[in-house]
Amino acid sequence: MSNNNVIQVDGLTKMFGDFTAVNAITFNVEKGEIFGFLGANGAGKTTAMKMLIGISKPTSGSATVAGFDVFTHAEDIKKNIGYMSQKFALYDDLTVKENITFFGGIYGLSRARIKEKSKALIEELGLESVANNLVGSLPLGWKQKISFSVALLHDPKIVFLDEPTGGVDPITRRQFWEMIYKAADQGTTIFVTTHYMDEAEYCDRVSIMVNGKIEALDTPKKLKEQFKAANMNDVFLKLARG
Amino acid sequence: MKRFIGFVKKEFYHIFRDRRSLFILFGMPIAQILLFGFAITNEINNVDIAILDHSKDATTKEIINKISASKYFSIKQMVERESDIASVFQKGHVKAVLNFEKDFSKNLIKDHKATIQIITDATDPNTANTISNFVNAILQQYQKQLNKDITIVYQIVPETRMVYNPELKSVYMFVPGVMTIILMLVSAMMTSISITREKELGTMEILLVSPLKPFQVIIGKVFPYIFLSIINAVVIVVLSIFIFKMPVQGSLFLLALESILFIISALALGILISTISATQQTAMMISLMGLMLPVILLSGFIFPISSMPIPLQVISNIIPAKWFIIIIKGIMLKGVGIQFIWKETLILLGMTIFFIGLSVKKYKIRLE
DSSP, X not given: OOTTEEEEEXXXXXXXXXXXXXXXXXXXXXXXXXXXXXXXXXXXXXXXXXXXXXXXXXXXXXXXXTTEETTTOHHHHHHHEEEEXXXXXXXXXXXXXXXXXXXXXXXXOOHHHHHHHHHHHHHHTTOGGGTTSBGGGSOHHHHHHHHHHHHTTTOOSEEEEESTTXXXXXXXXXXXXXXXXXXXXXXXXXXXXXXXXXXXXXXSEEEEEETTEEEEEEOHXXXXXXXXXXXXXXXXXXHHTO | OHHHHHHHHHHHHHHHHOHHHHIIIIIHHHXXXXXXXXXXXXXXXXXXXXEEESSOOHHHHHHHHHHHHSTTEEEEEEEOOGGGHHHHHHHTOOSEEEEEOTTHHHHHHHHSOOOEXXXXXXXXXXXXXXXXXXXXXXXXXXXXXXXXXXXXXXXXXXXXXXXXXXXXXXXXXXXXXXXXXXXXXXXXXXXXXXXXXXXXXXXXXXXXXXXXXXXXXXXXXXXXXXXXXXXXXXXXXXXXXXXXXXXXXSOHHHHHHHHHHHHHHHHHHHHHHHHHOSSHHHHHHHIIIIIIHHHHXXXXXXXXXXXXXXXXXXXXXXXXXHHHHHHHHIIIIIOOXXXXXXXXXXXXXXXXXXXXXXXXXXXXXXXX
C-alpha cells in the first residue's frame, strides 16, 4: 500500500434493491494525479462518486478518501475534498463575492482568509468588473470557472468534478482544463467524470465503467495500444459495445 | 455558529432579492387581513329591500319608517303590483321584499291580526336567514309597543346575551383564522419551496458534500422563516387591535408561545413536503392542496366543525390548524390561560414532534 494513494477503493459495491449499480470496483488514485472516471450514462459513475464524497453509503467493499474510511469517517472526508457538480451550482441571486463568502464560510474559513482568498480568486479570473454582479447575469463559462475556484477555496486534498464541462464551448473547455492542470501541479488530486472523449486524453489515467464494473484502467496511451484504437473515442466504443 | 450566521445571511439574501417571495411574505398577510376584515363579512348592513304596501295606512307607514330607520336596511324602491316582485328580484337590486296585505291597519284593529309577507332572495341562504330574523325582530319590537298597555298573563321573555363578541363582529372570527392561514402559508409553503429550490438548482448537493451536517442545513434554511413568521404574527395582531379594535383578552406572552409552537409544526410540515417533492412547483401544489385547503375548510375557521358530517369531524382532528384556532380564539377572545387550553396545546406539541421526527427520518432516507 503506497502512502501516495489519496483514494483507495477495494471491491466497492452499491446495490439498490436487486439492482447492482456499482459492482465491486477496485482502483487507487495517487496524489496530484488527474484521474478520469469515464462511462456511459447509467454506467454507475455518479453513484460511485457519491460514495466517495460521503453522501451515499456503500453496500459492501471498502474505500478510503484522503486517508479516511467512507463508512466511518464521511464527515472527515467532507472537510478534505472539494466538489463541483455538473450544474456549476452557485447561487444565481447572490453576487460573485457573496457566493465566495458563503462557500468559504460553510467550510469554516476565517473572515480574513475568505477576504484574502476571494481577492486572489477574483484577480486570477479577471472578474474585478463583475465581482458585485449577481452570478445569474454571468455567462455559463464564467460560472463554471467560479464554481471550480470555489471548490478549491478551502485547499482540499482532492477535488471531485462531476462532468464539469457540460454545455460549455470548446475554447472555454480548453481554458478550464488549464485551470485543472494548474491545480494538479500544486498537488491537488483531480477526480473527474466526463463523457467528452477528447478530454479523457488530458487525464493522467482513465478508468472506463460499463454496467457498474470498471472494464479498463490505464493511461490513455496504453489503453489505445491495448485496444488498438486511434483515439479514446474508439477505445470507449469498443468497450461499451462489448 | 459563524457558519450558521453565514448561512442565515445567505437565506435572507434569497428572500429579499425575490420580489415574489417578498410579496407572499409581507403583502399577503396585510392584504388578507384587510380583505377578511372589511370585505368578507357575515354581518348585514344597509341591505337594499323593496316594499309592496297594499294598504298604505298609518300602521304600515310606521312599520316602514322603523325598518328604514334601522341601520340594517335601506329601502330601495316601492313595488306597486304583486307581479312585479319576480322582476325586482331578477334585476338583483334588492335582497328582500316586504309585502303588506290589504287593509293592514283595519285587520289589526278588527281581527287583532294582520299579515306581512317577507320574501327573501335565498340564493345566499345565510343572508336571507339573517334578513328575515332582523325584520322579525323589528316587527316584534313594534308589537310590544302596541301591547304595552295590555298585560299578558303568561309571558316567556328570552333574554339573549352574546358573550366574548357582543357585537357579533365577524372580524373576531376571521383574525384567528387568517393568522392561522398566514402562518401555515409562510412557514410550510415558503420553506418547502426554498428547500426544493436548492435541490432543483443542485446547490443542495454541494451543501451536503460540505462539512455542514444535514440538520444544520435544514435549521439554517428554516430559521429565517421562523423569524419572519413571528414578525407576521405580530403584524396581524397589531393590525387587528388597531384597525379592527379587536381586543386581546388573554396573555400576549402565551399567545406568542403558542404561535411559535404552531409555526414550528408548520415548518416541520414544510420540510416534510420538501423531502417528497423534487421541484418547486410540486412543493407549491402539495402545500396549497394538502395544507391550505384543509386549513380553510376543515379547521373550523369558516365552517363550524360541529355541523360537519361525522367523517369530516374525525378528519378535522388531525389538522393542526384546528387546535391552533381553538387555542388562539381562547386566548384572544375569552382571555383564558394555559389551564383551559393545555389539552389542545399538548395535541399540537405532539403533532409537531411527530412531524419533526418524520421529516428527519424521511430526510435521512433521501440521503442514502
